[in-house]
Amino acid sequence: MNRLIKTLILFLLGAFLFMRVGDGTVLYYINQRFVLLTWLAAGGFVLVAAGYFLHSGRQEQPPTHAHNHDHGELSWLGLTIVALPLLLGWLVPPRPLGAAAIGNREINVGSLGTLSSVAPPDAGSVMGLVAGEKNILDWLNAFQRQGDPAVFNGQAAHVIGFVYRDGRFAQDTFMVARFTVSCCVADAAPVGLIVQWPEAANLPTDQWVEVTGHFVVGSFNGEQLPILLADEITPTEPPAQPYLYL
């Protein structure tokens, strides 16, 4: 029985990973570069489950060899713990980190000099991006490299992110935010641009939006930094790849 349950759990772990890579929601949890690893692991779990099932049947045959030195039977508590990721994975609808998770983290808003800097290994290619293709992280990196917020005055931008606000935001401002992830969501760090829009108060927190506008130098929380004056804001579905990668 214990062996059957273990086989089942190994198999279900494989099935769970297959499902998450299959429908793409694995990107809610880990950096894209580890998706191949998850594929391999899903196959690995199924293989190990098969091996476990095939071999454990054979091993139980000789009664003289009945002692279990390291093939420990798991107690009911052990099995419950092992079932936890499956239960959480299947019962809780997959959801990327949102505004609620920012409360626990330091936000990078492009304040110059002081922020925990992000230096992409391929900084050169980012510089070559057309303004419309730059994402939030690209803009923050550009702000940081330049040092002078006035350089960006009038530059057009088109970015996607979710709405975040806290006590520091006025009625007509919010932040369009994303998380950066280098390994898995355990190391997620929020980044965002300050957006000014007359109807900002109508946007619910956590709503994903496409913001089109241009930068002006403004002050936020006592700091001079580029603020995105929105011309158009379109509510949108969360992108398939909700995080930005360092």
Add this chain to the structure above:
Amino acid sequence: MKLEQPDQAQPEVQTAVSSPGAHPYGRLLLALLLVTAVILALARFATGPLADRFHTFTTIFLGIFIEAAPFLLAGSVVSGLIEVFVDRDILARLVPRRAAAAALTGALLGFAFPVCECGVVPVTRRLYHKGLPLSVGVAFLLAAPVVNPIVILSTYAAFGWGPVLIGRVVFSVLIAFIAGLLFTLATPEEALRPTSQEHDHAHHEEEEACDLALAEKKGKAYGRFWQALAVGGDDFMDMVRYLIVGSLLAAGMQTLVPQSTLLALGSGPALSVVIMMALAFVLSICSTVDAFLALSFANSFTTGSIMAFLVFGPMVDIKSSLMFLGVFRKRTVLYLILLPMALSLLMGVVMNMLAAW
């Protein structure tokens, strides 16, 4: 979860309650149902900050688990392959007798078994089964998550060829070497859990029957491969409990304790090292990728603290120290946490003082 389960569960639960010594599957079902009910209540019906926190917690927990499970599985399969294909005689012949040479071998063994901090635990346990000396295993356990080709490559990708890469490898080897040397003073019986120890020599005949490498020598390679997978499956199920509890703790800490509180504590030469070590402990991210994360802290934190993050994190974090409990006795696990902690702290602070000087 299936909804028809309550009806099926009922008779079994009752037998388990009426006769406590009976099969525990009634309890298992009861526990599963309870957990299912709590999760469903939180996921579907809770609203407001509680629901938000629960979803954040679940996402972070599954993130750590999905990231780490493949590495643990790989380590378990390697462990199974060792069980089936490696003779203990070969191991005994290859490991040096002298204490210093043995500890150094352990610290460099990661080049032979490229595993990260999740995979290293089942492999170490299996090598202990095969009679690996305690000190060599300790040095291997602590050093292998850094001193292996994959992690060296990812550190190189993040920091390039320079003091960070060299320092990370050298100090990891050094700390693991010191810990290994200290553990030559202990015996396997007092340090290891009974299930991790080499089989008793008094039962040598039984031992030979147990030693799958000997018992199945005549078996076909094909059959032995499946056998290795089966052993790996057992190892995985043994260790994954600790990984899960560790991931739950790490996700809970991240949901409840704001990172900004930790980072805002200070950037002094000593305090910054403590903070980055605490961060490494709490985050529990895999050593194969932590260099990229360290990079994002590199400009705002002292060099010594970044180095402590890169050296201490792979050796000890919430999930790996919980997994140690599957191999070592509790007191040994405490040493395995405190020793690298003290040495990494010393290294980081000295490095900062030298830099300031």
